[in-house]
Amino acid sequence: MDLEIRHLRAVTAIADAGSLHKAARVLGVAQPTLTAQLRRIEESLGGALFLRLPDGCRPTPLGHQLLARSRSVLADITHLTAEMRAAASSARTPQLRIGSTPTSVLPLWTRRLGVRYPEAQLTAQADVSSNTLLRMVAAGQLDVALVHEMEGTHLRVPEGLRLLVFLEREPAFLSISERHPAACRQTVPLQELADEQWMMDKAADGEWEILYRTLLAAGLTPRVLHGDYSTNRLLVTAGQAVTLCQATSPGADGVVPRRLEGDPIGYRWLLAARSDAQLVSVHDDLRAAYQEAVEQAPLYQAMGPLAFGPAPSTTPSRTSAPRCSAPDEGAAEPSPRVP
Incomplete structure (x- = not known):
């Protein structure tokens, strides 16, 4: 399975929220759905991204590495989207x-x-x-x-x-x-x-x-x-x-x-x-x-x-x-x- 933008957003949301339950609410999905998605991502990468603890989730070293790149990629995507929307608007403007x-x-x-x-x-x-x-x-x-x-x-x-x-x-x-x-x-x-x-x-x-x-x-x-x-x-x-x-x-x-x-x-x-x-x-x-x-x-x-x-x-x-x-x-x- 190749990583997609939605996978990066899911991993980032889990790290920011600190738990699968809270991240699922932020993303607007059911917790079991997010848990299954995280499991597929980890299987695809070959290692655990988060430690499941009683008080929530904490990134593993592999998770920190992915998060660092994910935040950069997502920021670029946000900027690219804004630029393209501005360009499309400009193209419609005389x-x-x-x-x-x-x-x-x-x-x-x-x-x-x-x-x-x-x-x-x-x-x-x-x-x-x-x-x-x-x-x-x-x-x-x-x-x-x-x-x-x-x-x-x-x-x-x-x-x-x-x-x-x-x-x-x-x-x-x-x-x-x-x-x-x-x-x-x-x-x-x-x-x-x-x-x-x-x-x-x-x-x-x-x-x-x-x-x-x-x-x-x-x-x-x-x-x-x-x-x-x-x-x-x-x-x-x-x-x-x-x-x-x-x-x-x-x-x-x-x-x-x-x-x-x-x-x-x-x-x-x-x-x-x-x-x-x-x-x-x-x-x-x-x-x-x-x-x-x-x-x-x-x-x-x-x-x-x-x-x-x-x-x-x-x-x-x-x-x-x-x-x-x-x-x-x-x-x-x-x-x-x-x-």
């Missing part, structure tokens, strides 16, 4: 999986989407690499992604993705310590940064290459140090480096955004999905969130009207979450790359 390169717009966007689609399970993921996010959308790991493309570079767009130009151009701003000499001015010429060390995340597609090219074109000798976004912020706050930031960046923790004179570097923001319907379902809230972020960035707001791309023509429902295709459902019909 999901909306949003991706974005790091931007202050993201939390404003997800907040609005949560209001529009209250019945949906909303998840958000940020990644510094636009190309990584595009691959995740194409693979069905994300439903929609907001990505930026540096001027002078081209993203690698997987076949079949739908792309919408969300914003034609956002100028790249300068992120510097609030103690930096240039922090007292709203606009900073590149030439005043000739002696600065620039900190860039090489995983951010195209950013360091364009910065390097721009500095050379301005007659500067670039000093570029590579690090992740967290390290960037630490060194910029300490005044040991400067870096690029988005115009919507509010600045915080000793760091302030400043406009680069002439706006020599810019981004184009793109919205990517596997279907037009998915683009439509999130576009209006993204646009409102972006405008809200601009209102919190005085330097950017003072630059005037935003160069938004054309909006989708279909109005999204305010109550139904967008349909999220499973990865194996296939991609939408290929569309030409956004020019």
Whole structure:
């Protein structure tokens, strides 16, 4: 006879209750039935699991060994059952999986989407690499992604993705310590940064290459140090480096955004999905969130009207979450790359 989960539960109940009589009541079976079951388990294992004493049952060494493993197995079964029930419930719940390169717009966007689609399970993921996010959308790991493309570079767009130009151009701003000499001015010429060390995340597609090219074109000798976004912020706050930031960046923790004179570097923001319907379902809230972020960035707001791309023509429902295709459902019909 092979051990089954019900056998482990019976042995554990006997040990916890201290007697066959009490364990039988806990399990909701007759005592003779439980006694016969225990006897079959012991015969199958080849040894006694409990000492039958006048005041109850006590585990034998073999019983202690089985109990130790039984409790672990039963705990795993309980956790597995809970996970599978949660997964089944999640599968029945509409999901909306949003991706974005790091931007202050993201939390404003997800907040609005949560209001529009209250019945949906909303998840958000940020990644510094636009190309990584595009691959995740194409693979069905994300439903929609907001990505930026540096001027002078081209993203690698997987076949079949739908792309919408969300914003034609956002100028790249300068992120510097609030103690930096240039922090007292709203606009900073590149030439005043000739002696600065620039900190860039090489995983951010195209950013360091364009910065390097721009500095050379301005007659500067670039000093570029590579690090992740967290390290960037630490060194910029300490005044040991400067870096690029988005115009919507509010600045915080000793760091302030400043406009680069002439706006020599810019981004184009793109919205990517596997279907037009998915683009439509999130576009209006993204646009409102972006405008809200601009209102919190005085330097950017003072630059005037935003160069938004054309909006989708279909109005999204305010109550139904967008349909999220499973990865194996296939991609939408290929569309030409956004020019």
